[in-house]
Amino acid sequence: MKVVDFSKQRTVINKYVSELRDVNVQKDRLRFRQNVVRIGHAMAYEVSKSLEYKDITVQTPLAEAVASVLAEEIVIGTVFRAGLPLHQGFLDVFDEAGNAFVSAYRYYKDKEGTDVGIKIEYIATPDLEGKTLILVDPMLATGGSMELAYEAFCTKGTPKKLIMACVIAAKGGVDYLKKFFPSNDITLYCGAIDPELNSHKYIVPGLGDAGDLMYGDKL
Ligand SMILES: O=P(O)(O)OC[C@H]1O[C@H](OP(=O)(O)OP(=O)(O)O)[C@H](O)[C@@H]1O
Ligand SMILES: O=c1cc[nH]c(=O)[nH]1
């Protein structure tokens, strides 16, 4: 798996990520969600440079013009619920893409809250056979949700290509996915890679609970 870490590049993505992390700015839920959408726009543009194109001819009011358009069939896949704004950002750019959704939530198996399990309950996806799957989820902590989401989607067809994108990843989660996806044809795009997880498997420094910051707390 190849990794693109946008924090190593001087781009506006870093500004959006800094606002997501900032305890004083992140309380504004609308801004938080919108910053994730904006990161989706910027990342999708970067991803678009790696895709295949074909030339078509379009008729303008004056003459014909040649333009290049996507030659790949894209499906954007995401994980409820925190994945939704990043999904929207990608879909704004790849507006003709198919859309796949899976629900995966993390729960604590023990009362100390250190042993995390992941439960998948719902899958809605088009046929993925031969398509390019762009799997987006803002937080990559242990890597378990991304792995299980991919496996769940693959029960509905085998994608030709896999691209993943997240806003903040933990180094351990990236290393975990590298073992799960050894092929260098697979790329993970990250807004930042943070050094560690705390005992509750939250990314440190991270930004807190992305789903709660977007939509409020849940039972
Ligand atoms: O890499 P992992 O250890 O699997 O953690 C990452 C997952 O955690 C978050 O979802 P969460 O379970 O908080 O659900 P939510 O979207 O409902 O808040 C996030 O959106 C990922 O799906
Ligand atoms: O740090 C983390 C880890 C998982 N999910 C989040 O929302 N934040």
Ligand SMILES: [Mg+2]
């Ligand atoms: Mg959450």
